[in-house]
Amino acid sequence: MLPRLYRRQPDSSVLTAPRVLALVFCDQGTLVETVRFYKALTSVSLDMDMDIPESGLHVVAVGSFLILEMDQKKLDRAAQAVETHVTVLVANLDDTVAQLVASGAEVVQQRWDSPPGPGMRLRHPDGMLVEYLEHRPSPYDADSPGSPFR
DSSP states (O other), rough: OOOOEEEESOOOOOOSOOEEEEEEOOOOOOHHHHHHHHHHHHHHOOOEEEEEEOOOOOOOOEETTTEEEEOOOTTTTTHHHHHHHHEOOSSHHHHHHHHHHHTOOOOEEEEOOOTTTHHHHHHHETTTEEEEEOOOOOOOOOOHHOTTTT
């Protein structure tokens, strides 16, 4: 099964500042209610909906909240994901990681590739565990229908 990607802005290289997203984890089967709650809380529409069933992951962004529904049996990094404090969407992952490592951050999870783009997990010198992602256009964007949550 192919992933379904809906992203209002599929290319993070245009970001002039990192986009920080607070992580919200929801139990399987509660994604619809969770998205509805955060849409009402923020009064904004979602701008990202990524269903990647082969990875056991469904991710929806509503404002500054990144809502994750995970199949922990399929997601190999589920334990680290739950321990992660925030996700930061950046214009250039390699440049960002080089700057962070030079400032004392430690790479906890090496670079991975996913349909929306590459990512890495780093621990800041103060102990905060952060997932850094870079989004790039994907053929899945053009082939995917819009989000059913909109």
